[in-house]
Amino acid sequence: MKPLLPALFLGLGLSTAAVTPAAAYPVDCAILLCLAGGWPASVECAHARAVFIRRITPWPIEPPLQIWNCPMRASFRGANRSLDRLFDIAVRGDLAAPAMSFPEQAVEPMLVDAQADVDISDPAFDFVRSIRVFEITYQQRRSSDGDCNSWGTVYMGSYGEQGDYTRMRSSTSAIPEASDFAIPASCSSYWHRSVFVEWRDYEGTYGHEEVHY
Incomplete structure (x- = not known):
């Protein structure tokens, strides 16, 4: 997949060679693609990862990937093509598909609230469902009468x-x-608060990040 990411970036109006203002592309599309590719080295992926982590930095805590903000079923002037098809080419390696080029700022997103605007139930998108966010608060200490007391909440x-993103106890x-x-x-006395x-x-390569507060 990684060799095909540059083509996918171009389909989103991204460049792996030049600095692009964050407002020039939907950052959640960049997060989606950079996460899938293992956060390859690029200006866009560095920015995408920073946003991904900043969203779980208290407070408030947000879903790190807000896929409903990425117009994967976008339409382009002059062609009935969509980003989900381009994503399909990159992820599944459909090299028989015709080459595509898209004009800048031609995206007209068609979004669905709180979930992807295309069907991502295919196992190819398991990397989205692999994301888990833990909000951890825990305290332990021994009382004056010798009892071991602990309190904690985990979401x-x-x-x-x-x-779609769900937060639960x-x-x-x-x-x-x-x-x-x-x-x-x-x-012994112990205090832990982190996300x-x-x-x-x-x-399938594992990654993680922890923010203490």
């Missing part, structure tokens, strides 16, 4: 079949091992 955000046992969260066995996000790219 987990995840993506559904069509990219979870537990400390669900926190991934890659997190810095670690309850001391001796009941942890994990994902896998299109090839």
Whole structure:
């Protein structure tokens, strides 16, 4: 997939060689593509990753990928082609498809609230559903009478079949091992507050980031 990402960037009006203002393209399209490709080195992907992480930096915490803001079923002047088809070419390696070129600023998005505007139920888009966000607050201390007291809340955000985002109550046992969260066995004083996000790219490579506060 990675060798085909430049063509996909061009389809979104992105350039892997030149600095492009963030407003020149839908940042969630860049997040979608850069995440799929394992965050390849480029100005756009650096910006996309920064936005991805900033969204989980308190407060408020937002879905790191807001796929409903990426017009994958966009139409272009002069052609009945769509970004979902271009994405399909890049992800599935459909090299038999004809070459495409798109004029800049020709996108007319057709969006559907809170989910992708195309069917992403195919396993090719499992990298979207691999994203999980954990909001972790935990405290432990020993009381004056010797009891070990602990308090904590964990919320987990995840993506559904069509990219819809759900936040629900979870537990400390669900926190991934890659997190810095670690309850001391001796009941010593412990305080942890963080937001942890994990994902896998299109090839299944694992990645994560944790923001402490």
